[in-house]
Amino acid sequence: MTAVLDRARDYSAPGAASVHPDAIELSRIDVNPNQPRRHFDEDGLADLARSIEAQGVLQPILVRPVGARYEIVFGERRYRASLMAGKTTIPAMVKAVSEVELPVVAALENLQRSDLNRFEEVRAKVHLLATVLGLSADDVPGHMKRLRSQPDEHADDVLVVEQLFAQLGGEQWRSFVVNGLPVLTLPEVIRREVERGALAYSKAIVIARVPAEHQSGLVQDTIELRLSQAELHARIRALAPLPAADTLATVKRRLSQRRLSQLSPDQKVEAERLIEALHRLLT
Structure with missing residues (x-):
């Protein structure tokens, strides 16, 4: 595990790849189908294409040789914008990156250099x-x-994870578990808009907490009306309450030992108090 991490660190270091002596033909370059970034804003690409048309590509992309062709390790946005600008070549650094190393290097470079949305970042x-x-x-x-x-039961893995997140910078791994991983389980109607960058993750989490029948409308209004966090909360408070039977069904679906174990200590105390109060009321 640490060997893979060390290789990623070496490849992401300055000077790890050599600048290609000549610009590479765009027609000889393929994209990495598994690269982290999936959504490319068309307006942003158009702006970058105009810049490239006027000034050229200021920072080379990184590619790896694959037979007689090249595959992008990072820099797909510059590659796409160059195509839009009508360019036929692009400055590139070439580095022999193995199949094992490719996802590590691509993820590290994208996480450190690119403005990924929250879904792309978590993935x-x-x-x-x-x-x-x-x-x-x-x-x-x-x-x-x-x-x-x-x-304490997984000390070796904890060390590897701590080293990785220290290298990435930004959020700590424990915060990632609590605040990042939930994006992967968002309802489809919400996740889709987070993935394409139209809905902020902070607002997505708020919408995900309301009953499913309200989520699509809230997503649409939040995007189209550019609702602030406060305005979104106000809309949610104004929603008609669910019938008691629907509320009970929702609580029953969500009430489990696994869900309770994921609560914070304070939340667990409050949940146990409410469960005990409901038990006394029903008996």
């Missing part, structure tokens, strides 16, 4: 964690929750 970190921990991406969320709740 990139999950794939990076999967690589350094030797897990599948699907297993990462559950394992990260175990690391947070039982760090």
